[in-house]
Amino acid sequence: MSAAPRIVLDSNVCLDLFAFGDPAVAPLLHALRSGAVAAVTDAPCREEWQRILDYPQLALDPAARARCLREYDQALRPFAHDGAGETKLPRCADPDDQKFLELAHAAGARWLLSRDHALVVLGRRTARAGWFEIMTPRTWVALEAWRSPGG
Template sequence: MTPRRIVLDTNVCLDLFVFGDPRCAALRDALDRGVVAAVTREDCRDEWLAVLEYARLGLDDAARETGRALYDRYVTPFVAIDAVPALPRCGDPDDQKFLELAATAGAKVLFSRDAELLRLSRRTSRDHGFAVVTPETWGSPHASL
């Protein structure tokens, strides 16, 4: 079975790879079992590395290294060969890259907690073939992901 391609925004990566948020347990299990395959691109990974350095997170060197290693273990670089389609504009321009990645990588889902991204899910599902949902949606019995 071919894994479903997904995109993880930075906050979801924090939940998965640094804080071990139990709301992400089903998604983490899907990553472990190869049911889903997370992809990234250079600017998304750069944001991840920068966020790991934020003092307000209170991460020590070991936590940052673990976060980097888990990200690199579970998230594969993707290089788009197609032009970025006309996508809805995210209210937070810094998050537009995640929409672009999901569209160009053929992802089925963009996992996020960002209200600006989540607000666009109906349009991205209808017009671009991917949903924007919270990570706990993966484990929901009503989810059609």
Template sequence: MRVFVIDTNWLLDLWVFDDPQARPLRHVLESRQAQWVATEAMRAEFERVLTYPAVQRWQRHHGGSPAHALAAFDRHHRRVAAAPGCGLRCQDPDDQGFIDLAVAHRAVLLSKDRAVLALRAPLQRLGVAVHAQAPPI
């Protein structure tokens, strides 16, 4: 089964903005054809981002809510412990946990963050595919 680690921007596309590019991934997660692993810290970050005024305005305008987005997070991920450092350092410390977790689980890492994308080649050598756009599902 394919395993994913999904950064916060992608989570917004999945569970808040209903981005058409994220719909195939949402389908495989909802149908349990793939597994998404996340830590408590990743959930806390997503919850915090849901309080941003721009995100709240979007949700109000489109009929969503932070509770709905968090429920989707809780329903579709498998909570795991934070991974030990993989030895590869990200310039953005906020993204380090996503990288370490993807390496530990040999997961596909979905991220739009430039600091993460800059590490594509070394992550590939560690068995992690990094995608900014929707990966082939």
């Protein structure tokens, strides 16, 4: 793994990046591709990503789903962990999102980016504990967080 700070992206952020090409998060995509940050994933997060790509409401054809999965695999590096840590992480109101907190903590990520309110509201607690910051991708881009000294 590179010396770049680690970052965890929830599935909605990945949709913005890889399925919708949201220009508001283009700087995040550039930071990933340039190696300014090192995005990590694990088996549960990748499985969720695969499942989401099949949601009928997204209306992604097979070629688009394959492209999204390929771009995800190119941008995010697998991070193996057992999920069992000594640290008592806050509980996310949405149990499906707990896996992102666990990955961010286990990987020593500096940031967890999410548009999910249930995760974002935990940001003060995780930052105060010295673990990682949780914020929306738009906030992260606006703060140019990856450019900060020591970043």
